[in-house]
Amino acid sequence: MPAPLARRGPRPLLLHLTLAMLKSSASIAGLQNSNSVWPGWSPPRNQDELRDLLAASGDPDAFARAVLATTLSDDQALIAGIAAYRRHPWRRTLPEPPAIWSEGESRLLDYGGKGPPILFVPSLVNRGYILDLDRDASLLRFLAGAGFHPLLLDWGWPGERERRFTLTDYIAGRLERALGAITGKPILAGYCMGGLLALAAAQRKPERLRALALLATPWDFHADDAARADALARLLPLMAPAFALGHALPIDWLQTLFALVDPFGVGAKYRAFASLDPGSPRARRFVALEDWLNDGVPLAEPVARETLGGWYGENTPALGNWLIAGLPVDPAALSLPCLVAAPTRDRLVPPASARPLASLIPGATLIEPCAGHIGMIAGMNAEAALWRPLLAWLRRI
Numbered sequence: 001m002p003a004p005l006a007r008r009g010p011r012p013l014l015l016h017l018t019l020a021m022l023k024s025s026a027s028i029a030g031l032q033n034s035n036s037v038w039p040g041w042s043p044p045r046n047q048d049e050l051r052d053l054l055a056a057s058g059d060p061d062a063f064a065r066a067v068l069a070t071t072l073s074d075d076q077a078l079i080a081g082i083a084a085y086r087r088h089p090w091r092r093t094l095p096e097p098p099a100i101w102s103e104g105e106s107r108l109l110d111y112g113g114k115g116p117p118i119l120f121v122p123s124l125v126n127r128g129y130i131l132d133l134d135r136d137a138s139l140l141r142f143l144a145g146a147g148f149h150p151l152l153l154d155w156g157w158p159g160e161r162e163r164r165f166t167l168t169d170y171i172a173g174r175l176e177r178a179l180g181a182i183t184g185k186p187i188l189a190g191y192c193m194g195g196l197l198a199l200a201a202a203q204r205k206p207e208r209l210r211a212l213a214l215l216a217t218p219w220d221f222h223a224d225d226a227a228r229a230d231a232l233a234r235l236l237p238l239m240a241p242a243f244a245l246g247h248a249l250p251i252d253w254l255q256t257l258f259a260l261v262d263p264f265g266v267g268a269k270y271r272a273f274a275s276l277d278p279g280s281p282r283a284r285r286f287v288a289l290e291d292w293l294n295d296g297v298p299l300a301e302p303v304a305r306e307t308l309g310g311w312y313g314e315n316t317p318a319l320g321n322w323l324i325a326g327l328p329v330d331p332a333a334l335s336l337p338c339l340v341a342a343p344t345r346d347r348l349v350p351p352a353s354a355r356p357l358a359s360l361i362p363g364a365t366l367i368e369p370c371a372g373h374i375g376m377i378a379g380m381n382a383e384a385a386l387w388r389p390l391l392a393w394l395r396r397i
Contacts, residue, residue: 007086009294012252015259016266020078023264024071074271081270088278088287094132097152101181105156108178111140113149116210117186118394120152121175121201123193125254125299127292128154131191133378134288136281142387148394151186153178158300163247166302171200172325179208187394189213191377192349193307196317199357200324203333211337211397213390216349216373219331219357220318221311224350232257233313236305248298255296262347285380293374318356331360337397338364341386346373365393 010016101108108119111132120140122128131152132138140150153175158165165173175197179186187210190198195217202212221229235257242250259266269286276283299307316322322329338361342354351368358366369376369385376386 007291007294009085009290010082010266010270011255011294011296013082015256019259019263020075020267023267024075074267077271077274078267081272081274084274084278085270085287085290088283090284090287092129092134092288092291094129094135094138099154100151101178103174103177104161105159106174106178107154107156108181109152109154111144111150111152113144113147115147115149116394117149117151117182117184118143118213119179119182119186119188120150121188121190121194121198122153122155123191124155124170124197124303125193125297127295127297128152130292130374130378133292134285137285137288137378137382139377139382139387139390142383143391143394146391151182155297158248158298163298163300164302165300167197167200167306168325170303171197172204175201176205179205185210187211187213187397189215190217191215192217192373196311196329199331199334200322200329202336203329203331204324204327206334206336209336211339211394212334213339213341213393214354214357215341215386215390216343216346216354216376217340217357218311218317218349218353219360220315220353222315222318223352223356226315228260229312229315232260233309236308236313239304243301243304246298247301249301249304250298251296254299255294258348265347282380285378289374289378292378331357332362334361339390339393340364340366341369341376341390342366343369343371343373343376343385345371345375348373367393 097109097111099107100110109128120128120131122131129152132140135141140152143150155170155174156162179188179201185208188198188202190196190213192215195214196219198212199214199217202209239249239253242248242253273283273286276286310316310322314321317329320328320330340354340358340361342349342351342358344351346354355366355368358364367386367389369389371379371381371385376382379385
């Protein structure tokens with residue numbers, strides 16, 4: 001695991017700068033008079049407004065100059081946003097809770113509280129502290145203060161042993177042994193990819209659990225855009241050099257895959273950040289979230305092949321072909337109280353991918369927070385969107 005580094009996001013920086021450059025020059029061939037204005041311009045932010053300008057003026061050069069001005073302003077705002085993020089003084093200083101169990105690089109972190117235990121299972125490719133991001137952005141500390149006993153399974157940085165792990169090793173091995181370290185029957189809660197791991201563990205060991213919560217958990221990977229999911233799977237052969245070098249998919253590869261979901265989204269949010277007051281709560285939350293996003297974890301090669309090739313390429317979960325320890329993962333076989341949270345503005349796990357779990361799991365409760373994938377967990381509106389509805393469900397079971 002590398003030592004902490006100075007801020008260098010958004011990662012990979014070259015990719016996002018290249019996308020901005022491509023956006024700025026994508027339509028140059030569409031202007032017959034572009035050479036008379038400037039040999040590099042982009043589609044404007046507000047096409048309708050600039051078309052109105054062209055129609056009113058009847059001057060193609062005036063239209064092109066307006067497009068150029070908008071493009072230069074966008075590019076300057078992007079660079080200003082990145083610079084403002086890198087020099088922002090905020091740093092995460094939350095004290096880390098004690099670990100009550102560890103194995104290899106994995107630890108079970110105890111957030112205290114005297115109520116029913118809840119074990120949170122995060123994704124394997126992002127740090128678990130998204131659930132404990134800041135003093136005013138911590139789902140785990142919120143639940144501890146509300147009468148529950150939250151615990152977090154911190155998967156850790158994959159060492160040499162973990163880089164040979166399959167999903168079966170993580171679920172039937174690490175996750176189940178972490179469950180064994182908890183006194184009583186915990187509620188199991190999985191976020192994103194961690195929800196699939198929690199679901200499989202719940203099916204295997206229902207007698208150890210009180211209930212199951214699945215937060216922004218994908219199931220039908222082809223429900224929203226089968227072609228895009230298949231395209232991700234077809235990138236696997238290109239990853240062979242990375243697998244040969246480190247038996248894992250590096251962080252910047254993973255960040256590139258995430259960027260393919262919304263290629264210009266990072267540029268847009270950094271432009272917006274450039275206009276924020278650096279001392280505002282919203283600016284602080286932006287920096288905290290970006291630090292977390294840029295602090296990823298490599299994915300073991302066997303797991304990368306199972307998820308990209310199996311989940312995305314072959315849609316193995318929805319088709320009943322995803323196997324853990326040789327047995328299919330079947331939501332219909334669950335008999336535990338279950339909550340499914342499918343945020344309506346989620347672009348990483350579209351609602352159409354997550355919602356089927358609510359109909360497949362007998363008696364499951366579906367909530368649809370008006371939030372995005374990360375905003376539901378740690379955004380400015382997270383308490384209203386997810387935390388309190390989750391707490392209400394926990395108190396009912």
